[in-house]
Amino acid sequence: MSFPGLPRPAPGEVLLISTCYEDGKALWGGLLNEIGGHREGDVLVLGGSGARLRPVEDRGWDDLHGGNVPALVSGGGLVPPVVVLADIPVVYGGGGPLLVDLAAIPGRGVRAPSARLGEILAALLGGVLAFDDLVRDMDKYGVYQGDGGRPAFPAPTLPTGRSFPALPSTAAALLVRTSFDDEHGWRSLLDELGGADEDGWVGTDPDPDETDVEHYPLGALVVDDRAFADLLPGQVPALIPPGEHTTLVALADARTFAEPGRPLTVVDLYDTPGQTAVLPCSIVGSMACNLEIGNMDFHEFVAEERMEPWWEG
Numbered sequence: 001m002s003f004p005g006l007p008r009p010a011p012g013e014v015l016l017i018s019t020c021y022e023d024g025k026a027l028w029g030g031l032l033n034e035i036g037g038h039r040e041g042d043v044l045v046l047g048g049s050g051a052r053l054r055p056v057e058d059r060g061w062d063d064l065h066g067g068n069v070p071a072l073v074s075g076g077g078l079v080p081p082v083v084v085l086a087d088i089p090v091v092y093g094g095g096g097p098l099l100v101d102l103a104a105i106p107g108r109g110v111r112a113p114s115a116r117l118g119e120i121l122a123a124l125l126g127g128v129l130a131f132d133d134l135v136r137d138m139d140k141y142g143v144y145q146g147d148g149g150r151p152a153f154p155a156p157t158l159p160t161g162r163s164f165p166a167l168p169s170t171a172a173a174l175l176v177r178t179s180f181d182d183e184h185g186w187r188s189l190l191d192e193l194g195g196a197d198e199d200g201w202v203g204t205d206p207d208p209d210e211t212d213v214e215h216y217p218l219g220a221l222v223v224d225d226r227a228f229a230d231l232l233p234g235q236v237p238a239l240i241p242p243g244e245h246t247t248l249v250a251l252a253d254a255r256t257f258a259e260p261g262r263p264l265t266v267v268d269l270y271d272t273p274g275q276t277a278v279l280p281c282s283i284v285g286s287m288a289c290n291l292e293i294g295n296m297d298f299h300e301f302v303a304e305e306r307m308e309p310w311w312e313g
Contacts, residue, residue, distance in 0.1 A: 002243070003242055003243075004058050004061065005072050006069070008074055008080075013043060014051065014054070014125070015054055015080070016044070016055045016056065016086060016097070017064065017069075017085050017086065018055070019061050019062065019063065019087045019088075020087060020090075020091045021061075021062040027086075027091045029086070029091040029094070030094070031090050031091075032044070035097075035117045040052075046117060046118025049119050049121070050118075051119075051125070053084065053117075065237070065240075066107060066109040066273035067237025067238045067239070067273050068107075068238075068240075069106075069107065070100075070102055070107050071238070073102060080102055081125070082100065082101060082102060082121070082125075083102060084099055084100070084112075096112050096114050096143055097114060097117060098272070098273075099134065100273070101234075104130070104157075105234040105274070107234070107235070107236075107237040107238030107273060109142070109272050110131070110138050110143075110144050110272065112144050113143065113144070120134070120144065132157040135154070136154060138275075140302040142268070142271060148299070149307070150305045151303065151304065152278070152302075152303040152304055153278040155232075155233050155234055156232050156233065156234070159235070164239055167249065168221055169244050170246055172221060173221070173248050173250065173284075173288045174220055174223055174246060174250065175193075175221070175222050175223065175250050176223040176231065176252065177225075178228055178230060178231045178253045179256065179257060180229055181257070185256070185262075186224070186252065188262075189262050193217065196222050200224075201222065202218060202222055203220065216288075218281070218284045218288060233265060233275075233276045237269050248266050248269065248288055250264040251264060261281065261282070263278050263279060263281065264278070264280075264281050264284050265277075265278050266301065268298045270298075271298050271299070272298070277298065277303070279301060279311070
């Protein structure tokens, strides 16, 4: 699946992209009223901040995710540092708009309170804030300066300076090895997950009589390729093939081979692209299952600072 390219905004403008459509009509929920501002032609000027937001619609962007956005920016000229998405959480859940990084780590996202969107965009464009600041100060729901509690394992913000190939196309989960210093630990992890079959999958044929529903086995395509060494969570969303609805990406990183429970770093691909949840490998299968059927949201697996996670209770 491919998406139409994005128009190039005028200098000082930020695109506001509708990614949710019904019968070909763009849905904005209550966002356009919540962000305030006034119209100047096709542009919304937001309150006293002076931030200029250009709403754009194309039903070809239906179900566009934050990680898909960097590939849609045309080459040549200055690349805008950020775009804003009005996506499903905005339209149906009343969530804040999703800001997508196009400069530092393209494809990662942070949500902004709707009423503060102009203030935050003006600070980003003026250099008062960097996107890293937004990531470092977001709550467990992925909202910048939200009131949901601080994540116990904030997503790292320092890019590796490397480029990575696209991840394999799958509608299931991916288990991606990013640390290559402990071969025995990696083999032990695969064994703990049930062993990889000849096609490179783990957990695809669980025995119902031996399955613990509280620790459902992780069914995932294994990616064991040094091309992904040191891959950071924020870099993952842009590596998912366009149009693919991969359930989650779990990274086997240095923490996996150094800490009890072989924790995996799971990356959010949709609600707040690049946000992380660090879980014992035995819990990740249950997470994937609950996300796939819509029974739980990603933020419910994000551990909070100074709080015992529910899976350890």
